[in-house]
Amino acid sequence: MDLRQLHTLIAVADTGSFAGAARIVHLTASAVSQQIQALEGELGVAVFDRAKRPPQLNAKGEEVVRAARQVVQIMAETRMSISGTRMSGVLKIGAIRTVSMRLVPRVFTRMRGIYPDLSFDLTVELSERLTLDVSAGRLDAAIVAEQVGVPAGLSWAPVLTEPLMLVAPPETRGLDAARLLREWPFIRYETGAPLARQIETELSRLGVSPRLIATANTMPSIIGCVQAGLGVAVVPKMAIADAPPGSIWCPPSGPGAVTRRLGVIQRQVSSRVRVLESMRDLLSEAAAESGLAAPDPGAPVGD
Template identity: 40%
Template sequence: MNTRHLRTLLAIHKYKTFSLAAEKVNLTAAAVGQQVVSLEQELRAELFDRSTRPPTFTPQGLQVVEMANKIIRLEEDTKLSLRGDLVSGTLMIGSVRSSAVNVVPGAMVKMRSKYPDLKTSLRIGLSAQLVSDVASGHLDAAIIAEHISIPQHLTWHPFLDEPLWLVLPSDMEVRPLREMLNEYPFIRFKSAVPLANVIDTELSSMGVITHDVAEVDTINALITCVRSGLGIAVVPEMFLLEPEMANLTKVEFGTPQISRKIGIVERINNPRKVVIEELHNHLAMQCGPQGIPRTGTASS
C-alpha cells in the first residue's frame, strides 16, 4: 500500500475537499482523484459517497482514515528510530483535567528548550479516551490517574503522589474529621474521573453520610464554592499551592491520610520512550516534594 496515497487521503479528511487537499499535498485535483481510485481498487471498497458535493467519506472510508493515521505514524516513528533521531518531529501528549495540568506547561517548556527540533502537542480529555488514543497510536503518551484499567500492551508510571485534603472556610470551626463530614454542608466532586471515585470510596469506608449542598464537575469550581463559604470539600494538594488558597483551612482526609497518583501511560514498545522518560522527570520536578522521578521500573 502506497503511503503517499494514504497521506493524500488524510489531507482530504483534514481539509474536507479534494481540491484543497490537492493544494496542500502539491498535486493536481485529477492526481488526487486517481490516488483515491487506486486506493479503492486495492482495498475493494468505496471510500467516498460521490452523490454529495463535495464527496463525503463512507463508513469504510473513515475506517481507512483510522488505519492510515496508524500506518503513517508508525512509518514516521520507525524512520526516527532507525536514525536515532527521536527528539525531532511531534510529540503528541494527552492529559486529564487535574492537578497535572498545572505542571504540564512548565515541563513542556523545559523539553522545548533542550530539544528545539521537537514539537509538542497537548490535548486535554477524559482518561478512558486518552488511554484509547495511546493504545491506537494517536497519542505518544497521556497523563492520567492510576485508578483506571490499563491494557496489557500499555504501561503506566507515576510522577506525582499528592495527598487529599478536606478544605473549609477559615471561619468554620475545625472539629473531628468524621464529625465535620457528617454535619457541615458538603460540596461533592461529581465527575466521570477516577478522583471522584477515590473520594466517594473513602467517604463510604468511613461510614459518613454527607449533607450535600452542591455537585460540581471541576476542582476549581469546588474550591470557589469553599472560598465563598458554601461548604467543605475534598481536593488534591496541588490545587492548594496558589497564594489565594492560603485563607482556606485544610485537614487531612482519611485515617491515615489518603493520596492519589498521577502518571504517564504509554505503549510498552514506544519508540519515543527516552523522550517520554525525560518528560516524566521534568513533570516530577515541577511537582516538588510530591514528585516521583522515573527510575526505569515499569508499572502497569
C-alpha cells in the first residue's frame, strides 16, 4: 500500500467513478482499476461493489476512504513540519446557513492572518448532512447546531448560544408578542433542521397556535417576508444581524425563551487539531462581538 493508491481511492470516492478519478490523478481508467485491485489485494478485502455500474464503495470501502483521507492529510502536514513550511492547503469547513453569512467569513479572514498560506472550502448545508460529511472525511470540521447524539469518532464543542426571537413588521413597533401572534399571521420555517423543531417549542412556550400565512426553508426569505409586512416569525438572533435598523420589530422575549447552541464538530483524531482550535477560538470571539452569548461552561459536550 502506498500514497498513490490512497490518492487514487480518494479520487474515485470524490468523483464517483474510475473514469472521473483517472482525470484527477492523471492515469488511464485501466491504471486506476489496477491500483484499486492492488490495494484490495493488500487489504485482503473488496472495497467496491462491482455488481453495480459504476462500481460503488461498500461499507469496508467507506471505512478505508475515511482512513485514507486522514493518512494523506497527516503525511502532507508532516512534510511541511519537517521542511519548516507554514501550514498550507485547503481547510474544508461546513456551516449551517445562519453562521455562513457573517461569522464564518469574518473568522476565515482572521485565520488568514495566522495561517497566510491556508485557503478555505466552505460547504453550506443542514447540520445532519454536515455531520455525515465530517464523519466520512469530506470535511475537516463543521459548525452545526447541537444534536441529540454525536456519532462515534466525532466530538462537538460549543462556541455560542443564541436566543430565538419573535420578529414582526416595523409598523407593529410597541406591540407585545402575545398581541402580535393573535393579530398577525405566521411565517413558518419548514425544514428537517433541529431549528424548525426548536421554533415550534418556542411557540408552545408562548402558548399560541398561530394562523399560518406562508412557509419558507431559508431564514433570509423569512426575514424578507417579515420586512415586507406579510406576517410574523420566530428566528434565531443571528438571522437578523444584517437587518437594516428599523426594518423589523422584536418585542422582548421575557424569561424562559428558547435558545440554541452552535458548535464545531470534528473527528476525534485529526491532523489539523491546532488549526481547528484556532477556528473555534475565533468563532467564539466573533460571536461575542455580535452580542451572542458564550455557551454554558457547565453544559455537557458530546463525545
